[in-house]
Each structure stands twice: as structure tokens, then as C-alpha cells.
Amino acid sequence: MRKPDSKIVLLGDMNVGKTSLLQRYMERRFPDTVSTVGGAFYLKQWRSYNISIWDTAGREQFHGLGSMYCRGAAAIILTYDVNHRQSLVELEDRFLGLTDTASKDCLFAIVGNKVDLTEEGALAGQEKEECSPNMDAGDRVSPRAPKQVQLEDAVALYKKILKYKMLDEQDVPAAEQMCFETSAKTGYNVDLLFETLFDLVVPMILQQRAERPSHTVDISSHKPPKRTRSGCCA
Ligand SMILES: Nc1nc2c(ncn2[C@@H]2O[C@H](COP(=O)(O)OP(=O)(O)OP(=O)(O)O)[C@@H](O)[C@H]2O)c(=O)[nH]1
Numbered sequence: 633m634r635k636p637d638s639k640i641v642l643l644g645d646m647n648v649g650k651t652s653l654l655q656r657y658m659e660r661r662f663p664d665t666v667s668t669v670g671g672a673f674y675l676k677q678w679r680s681y682n683i684s685i686w687d688t689a690g691r692e693q694f695h696g697l698g699s700m701y702c703r704g705a706a707a708i709i710l711t712y713d714v715n716h717r718q719s720l721v722e723l724e725d726r727f728l729g730l731t732d733t734a735s736k737d738c739l740f741a742i743v744g745n746k747v748d749l750t751e752e753g754a755l756a757g758q759e760k761e762e763c764s765p766n767m768d769a770g771d772r773v774s775p776r777a778p779k780q781v782q783l784e785d786a787v788a789l790y791k792k793i794l795k796y797k798m799l800d801e802q803d804v805p806a807a808e809q810m811c812f813e814t815s816a817k818t819g820y821n822v823d824l825l826f827e828t829l830f831d832l833v834v835p836m837i838l839q840q841r842a843e844r845p846s847h848t849v850d851i852s853s854h855k856p857p858k859r860t861r862s863g864c865c866a
């Protein structure tokens with residue numbers, strides 16, 4: 633197997649839907665999930681590049697592994713649940729520090745998942761987009777609540793991250809491009825999320841390749857060493 637050209641990591645509190653988002657994108661379905669233990673990855677071929685996408689465990693007991701998974705990452709998806717404000721707070725308090733091991737020009741996306749459970753999600757008719765075979769009648773008539781986290785809250789976090797990383801807003805993609813609301817259940821915005829990131833990491837791969845020192849040795853100007861009597865090189 634060829635070494636991946638780039639790495640994307642999903643981080644966020646337990647139960648926000650990281651595994652479900654990844655399975656929705658890679659397997660085009662919304663299966664039952666079990667809480668992730670440690671981490672796991674998928675390999676995605678995007679154009680001629682191999683991109684590994686790492687799913688991590690949100691449970692506190694696996695927290696120590698987070699920075700290991702982020703090592704060298706080109707992009708990190710910070711995921712929260714739009715119906716649980718605390719899951720957004722945790723991104724700043726608990727997960728942002730784990731990203732210090734990522735690549736120096738790492739991109740950040742902030743993703744509010746489970747938007748199908750909100751009033752807005754229902755009004756936008758998102759459930760019609762890609763109905764899951766697992767969806768039962770109870771799901772369709774479940775009462776909707778207003779969102780607990782607004783997109784502007786995610787945009788504010790994105791700007792805080794830029795400050796934390798000492799990045800200039802002009803040098804990175806705009807907050808509006810990097811803050812998403814998704815539903816792993818219906819598929820809403822899931823392709824957009826992953827494919828926006830893939831398109832942004834490709835130029836990073838090309839830049840890394842251009843900067844990498846060449847391992848080619850020019851042998852045309854190389855003179856063979858003189859032979860000594862003992863047969864050793866002088
Ligand atoms: N309604 C709805 N439920 C979702 C959505 N995404 C995930 N879920 C449900 O939320 C629960 C947790 O989803 P997971 O994908 O396992 O969450 P996780 O972030 O991977 O959790 P950890 O592995 O423990 O960190 C599961 O019951 C999912 O079916 C979504 O977009 N909408």
C-alpha cells in the first residue's frame with residue numbers, strides 16, 4: 633500500500649457523530665455505530681492522491697491519544713452536535729490543544745452535526761435528501777427543537793483558533809467556507825465537507841513535494857575514485 637499523501641483527522645466529543653459522518657461519506661450509509669475505541673482510518677483516493685481520514689474516539693479515557701493521531705495532519709475536522717452547546721465548548725477546552733502536533737499550515741473545519749434533529753433541519757426538508765434505510769417512523773415524527781448552537785458560534789470559534797495558531801485571516805480559507813452544518817443521517821452537506829477539504833489539501837501536497845529535497849544524485853560529474861594497491865579506495 634502506498635503511503636498516504638495527506639492526512640485529515642476528525643476530532644470532537646463522544647456521540648457528536650464523527651464515525652457516522654465518515655461512514656456516510658465513505659460507505660454512503662448511516663449504520664448503527666458503537667463508541668469508537670482508539671482510532672481508525674479510511675483511505676480515500678482523490679484525483680491521483682491518497683488521503684487518509686482518521687476517526688478518533690471522543691471518550692475522555694482516550695484523550696491522550698488525540699495528539700498522536702493529529703501528528704502531521706493537513707486538516708482537522710472539529711466536530712460538535714448542534715443540539716449540545718457543551719460539545720462546542722469542549723472543542724476549545726479539550727480538543728484544540730491536541731492539534732499542536734498537526735502540520736504547521738494545518739487547515740481547520742468546524743462541523744455542527746445532527747442538524748436533521750432541529751426545527752431548521754426539518755424546515756429545510758433535509759430528511760428528503762438521502763433517506764436512511766435505518767430510519768423508522770419514530771424518527772420521522774420526532775419533535776424538533778431549536779438549534780442550541782448557531783453557525784455564528786462556530787464562526788467565532790474558527791476566528792479564535794486562528795488567533796491561537798497566530799494565523800492571519802488573509803492567509804487561510806474564510807470562516808464561512810470552513811464552518812459547516814451537517815447531518816450524517818440524511819447526508820446533508822457531508823460530501824461538501826469532505827470534498828472541500830480534499831480540494832484544499834491537494835495544493836498542500838504539491839507544495840510539500842516541491843519543497844522536499846531531491847534525492848537524485850547527478851552521477852555525470854562524478855569521477856571514479858583511484859584504486860590503491862590493496863584494492864581500497866584512496
Ligand atoms: N439524528 C442524527 N443522529 C446522528 C447523526 N450522526 C450521528 N448520529 C447518532 O449519534 C450517535 C453517536 O454517533 P457516532 O458517530 O458513534 O458518534 P462519535 O462522535 O463517533 O462518538 P465516539 O466514537 O464515542 O467519539 C449514534 O447513535 C448515531 O446514530 C446525525 O447526523 N443525525
Ligand SMILES: [Mg+2]
Pocket residue numbers: 650651652665666667668687688689690
Ligand atoms: Mg466514533
